[in-house]
């Protein structure tokens with residue numbers, strides 16, 4: 001008989017996972033480190049709905065009427081802005097966290113559909129550069145793998161100030177993933193746990209960012225767009241400061257955003273949801289008169305065309321995906337369930353990123369495991385997924401009467417809950433009430 005059947009009640013405060021966490025801490029004396037993003041339920045794009053057209057709006061016909069998807073990023077200062085065929089990009093994920101095969105597959109998949117991929121903490125691999133049509137190079141606080149030659153090889157540069165999974169903190173890479181190749185690129189010892197810096201060594205405030213951006217422009221002859229990536233916290237102010245510092249593109253990563261490895265307490269308790277950050281970022285850009293001139297990329301929990309359409313309607317120019325791209329490559333696939341269970345996880349739980357023993361060959365540096373991932377096949381899967389995502393967004397945009405994905409607007413949205421209405425600043429469905437507006 002189930003315990004509930006003879007009257008035992010579960011505690012909402014001390015649920016099973018909480019009890020297990022306390023037991024685990026008591027036994028080991030170390031905090032929990034894991035990958036993936038926040039697992040708690042947060043207000044998200046599911047709490048918004050698009051208003052399709054009917055009498056007062058005119059829908060577009062799917063087979064005959066176009067709905068364009070292209071986007072140009074970095075139009076403010078760069079001589080060569082990035083021209084992408086679809087407004088979904090692959091977020092920065094490090095070589096080290098991911099295998100060289102996975103990085104190559106990301107490049108192949110993104111290139112097949114005409115979008116960009118991004119390096120990460122740990123530098124640029126030749127496989128990744130070779131297979132990425134548009135490659136964004138991350139300039140991170142750790143400076144692992146950073147060198148001016150690779151800056152010049154990139155198509156855009158992303159200065160990373162923070163990530164949604166851990167704003168104010170640095171990531172981790174456990175010793176089991178620090179092979180000779182990873183260590184060589186990072187100039188670190190082999191096999192020793194490593195924590196990335198939480199802030200740039202030559203940075204004490206936004207004025208230093210302005211100097212840094214100028215330096216990067218000089219090194220790259222003003223050719224490449226410069227992005228600034230922030231974890232979502234005080235987003236309104238951060239976006240304004242990034243624009244003042246000279247960013248061409250601002251990337252806002254909400255707290256649902258994935259990570260390769262960091263403290264669980266960080267992932268679940270720091271930052272604000274993507275849905276709350278996005279309208280703040282748009283308001284900051286609008287007040288500065290640069291909305292659409294400085295492009296906005298939003299990430300953190302983007303899963304498909306509906307999320308993308310809603311993010312664009314709220315004012316983003318593009319979205320970025322990390323976790324969903326890894327799932328598309330084949331990560332945590334049920335066929336490996338037995339092997340994930342041997343790691344103390346299970347397929348679909350994604351609690352193994354930090355471990356370095358990913359049976360799918362994606363978040364590992366083990367040569368045998370990594371060889372299981374065929375970059376061509378995995379790239380094809382990613383390209384399929386990106387195509388589906390784009391078609392889904394187009395279907396929704398056409399239903400709203402839009403001939404371009406970027407024509408979606410807040411007026412196309414309503415909210416299902418009071419909290420999402422307040423965060424997204426769109427009316428609660430069936431009313432014209434936006435909580436907090438006019439106060």
Ligand SMILES: Cc1cc2nc3c(=O)[nH]c(=O)nc-3n(C[C@H](O)[C@H](O)[C@H](O)COP(=O)(O)O)c2cc1C
Pocket residue numbers: 035036037091092093094097098119120121122138160162163164229253256257258259260299300301302320321322323324353363
């Ligand atoms: C395996 C993995 C590795 C990551 N490595 C980096 C990194 O090196 N630099 C960085 O800025 N963000 C890194 N991120 C965060 C992503 O760039 C992005 O902000 C996040 O994944 C977006 O959220 P999503 O995973 O829900 O799509 C990583 C994420 C994952 C899942």
